[in-house]
Amino acid sequence: MEPDTLAMAQEIDFSLLALFVRATFTVKLVMLVLIAASFWSWAIIIQKLIAFRRARAEADSFDEAFWSGDPLDELFETLGPDPATAPQKIFASGMVEWQRSHRQDGGLIAGAAARIDRSMDVAIAKEAELLNGGLSFLATVGSTAPFVGLFGTVWGIKHAFEQIALQQNTNLAVVAPGIAEALVATALGLLAAIPAVVFYNKLSADSDRIVGGYESFADEFSTILSRQLDA
Template structure:
């Protein structure tokens, strides 16, 4: 068995590269690994959440457009935590407040309905996209954190050269390998975060578009009913 080959294999293993690294590089690596774990946890949970939300929103809207009694539908869906249900509830509540008096300001009611449901849509989109900023941060910062670990590792390699007064590959290689490993971990954390951020942003935009379409349709329904009010 070739002892040189075994030494190189051990040196190039991720565990060995971590254990041999300077404490600063170790902190960088640990931070990036934790960021990667956090990123994947967000990716898995957010993906399931967006998929479930869009499916349940589509079902809610199909049921809504089939109903003939908006008040009964509102009572049945009062406890729903769907974005569509909350936008719907905001419209119903504003409708009741605006039409409670003896005289009805039709133009003012229409404007308040649009404002109320628009605010509800904005709040739902903000709540849904709450964790996307974490993905954006990891995607933009992780490569630079890994680069910091790389620079630090290369500086350590130059220090080793000066101390040993020897510029052979055996002296330089370990520090450079550790440094490059830090960059690799940074990219491993950043690339999925960037891809997921772009994908989920598209998904949130589609949810927002769906909520706006529903709000516009509901606003039109209430506007027609407003014309029938005496």
């Protein structure tokens, strides 16, 4: 490498901030979008990890109360028709429909079992929607961020070649800054996409397990009520 070229290259600041400042407006916009997507993804990831841990704890606590042997009517009176946690809401939806299915003379209205199942299914669907909220954003970031970063890289390289043509100089000191700025966009795209994909898969599996637990409880509760109906 020529001494002049080496000296020029050593004077160039290759820090991330300097590369961002020197980048074109389009590449800067791509970088900002990717940084914002990465921060938003991590906010969703942290919030979901906390929410799922709380959901599992609430399910364990309610299972202990439900299977404690106390009468279900007393448990329902303690919780009320609008409880706070997801398992309690599913239980309450079934109990509310169970009480509504009784006539004034004490008999049951026909089709009570089907209505109770539908009530709990609706409650489960609402809770599943809350659990899965935000996961679609992670999936979108995981699938699109690398391509957004690649777009920034392609645009930055195009700008670098334009500068080479204007200056009519192919020295490394002229080429390297533009290429480095362009590659930062791809790096940011991967930095946003990889955690989003990894945690999307994990959180989706965790959500399925939690919802599966709700569905199992609803089936068990429906079986208990069916015995009461048959009796």
